[in-house]
Amino acid sequence: MNVGYTANMNQNHLDLKGAVNFGSFYTPEHLVDLVYNIIKKNAPDNERYIILDTSCGYGGFLRGEKSIGADIDKQAIQFARNNSYSVYFNHNSLLNISRKQYNLSKDEKLIIVGNPPYNDTTSIIRKDIKEKSCLKDDDVKARDLGISFLRSYNKLESDYVCVLHPLSYLIKKTNFNCLRLFTNNYRLTDSVVFSSGEFSATSKTTQFPVIAAFYERNLCGMNYNYIENYKFKTIDNKIFSIKNYDTIGNYASKYPNHKQVSQDETVAFFYTMRDINALKRAATFLDKETYNTVRITRNTLPYYCYADVLKDYTPHIPYYFGNNDIIIDNDAFLEIKNLFIQRSVEKHPQLCGIIEQKKYNNADIEIGKYFESLLGEHYMD
Numbered sequence: 001m002n003v004g005y006t007a008n009m010n011q012n013h014l015d016l017k018g019a020v021n022f023g024s025f026y027t028p029e030h031l032v033d034l035v036y037n038i039i040k041k042n043a044p045d046n047e048r049y050i051i052l053d054t055s056c057g058y059g060g061f062l063r064g065e066k067s068i069g070a071d072i073d074k075q076a077i078q079f080a081r082n083n084s085y086s087v088y089f090n091h092n093s094l095l096n097i098s099r100k101q102y103n104l105s106k107d108e109k110l111i112i113v114g115n116p117p118y119n120d121t122t123s124i125i126r127k128d129i130k131e132k133s134c135l136k137d138d139d140v141k142a143r144d145l146g147i148s149f150l151r152s153y154n155k156l157e158s159d160y161v162c163v164l165h166p167l168s169y170l171i172k173k174t175n176f177n178c179l180r181l182f183t184n185n186y187r188l189t190d191s192v193v194f195s196s197g198e199f200s201a202t203s204k205t206t207q208f209p210v211i212a213a214f215y216e217r218n219l220c221g222m223n224y225n226y227i228e229n230y231k232f233k234t235i236d237n238k239i240f241s242i243k244n245y246d247t248i249g250n251y252a253s254k255y256p257n258h259k260q261v262s263q264d265e266t267v268a269f270f271y272t273m274r275d276i277n278a279l280k281r282a283a284t285f286l287d288k289e290t291y292n293t294v295r296i297t298r299n300t301l302p303y304y305c306y307a308d309v310l311k312d313y314t315p316h317i318p319y320y321f322g323n324n325d326i327i328i329d330n331d332a333f334l335e336i337k338n339l340f341i342q343r344s345v346e347k348h349p350q351l352c353g354i355i356e357q358k359k360y361n362n363a364d365i366e367i368g369k370y371f372e373s374l375l376g377e378h379y380m381d
């Protein structure tokens, strides 16, 4: 039974600055439905669950006979209280985390739902909120608020967790490692990946993949290998597994490498390559070294030409690969490496003297075919 109210409203009481500070971009109703469809499919329906959203905003995720919401934002909670029968708490959900906080006993079956704030805590603009949001139990402290929230679900010993969060929490190894306290006890058993563009307020920026993830509390938990092999399904029924793609990091440095590469060996500089979305926005070859540049040697140069050319093909790469490392089919690339070099030198004449090149016809056609084959069914026309 749905005793809550519908979630098709934005965080109207906050201006953009306030929304950024709280990480408050409320969830459209069709995504709340998506979460409940996943729960229906996966949680045994002979059990009675309590639904809890510890970052509930106006309470858009709260459905069911017994549901509890909490939020640090007083006005949001006031609004929520006026509009539904759920029980609400106005508090910082990352501090003194325990079932007791919500008057829940150890035995009650719990499902945590919601869309926890995801933002880098260093991006919070308002000082008072920044100070408040820094107060966290030591064992959930993390640079990203969303990671802290996932860890808090483990402390609450929720039987199931079905929340929206950036896919990068799972597929980026450094993030995954930060989640250890959570991943030791939870396993991803069902999910749907969709674009951040589904949240209207953020659709103007580069779209990134968000996952509606269903986790089961499980003594085995999951390791990174589990995620690498996991078959992610998108909202349009595309299936991908990150294990199926080789990445450029296996052949060339993605990050500043001045400790490994001497100045003498260096022939050019490239901007740090965090992931495909970062490459979309960032510069590629640079004339000068900065704290953000990678040193390129004669041997590694073809790989940076590859990344430089891939940047032009990003409109053909779907949003769900946006947080992946730069993907490559190394054997196929090596066969036509000179075409990539030619294309890149045309764009950056300063590379001319560094690498020998011949003039090839049809370079664009061959490169185009390479990317079509690399992406297969994921190639976007």
Ligand SMILES: C[S@@+](CC[C@H](N)C(=O)[O-])C[C@H]1O[C@@H](n2cnc3c(N)ncnc32)[C@H](O)[C@@H]1O
Residues within 6 Å of the ligand: 007, 022, 023, 024, 025, 026, 027, 053, 054, 055, 056, 057, 058, 059, 060, 061, 070, 071, 072, 073, 076, 091, 092, 093, 094, 114, 115, 116, 117, 118, 133
């Ligand atoms: C992305 S919004 C989600 C709101 C709602 N669940 C929805 O999806 O429509 C994130 C919410 O987290 C709240 N929040 C941020 N930090 C918090 C904290 N430490 N404790 C509790 N709530 C917090 C914000 O005020 C905001 O309402």
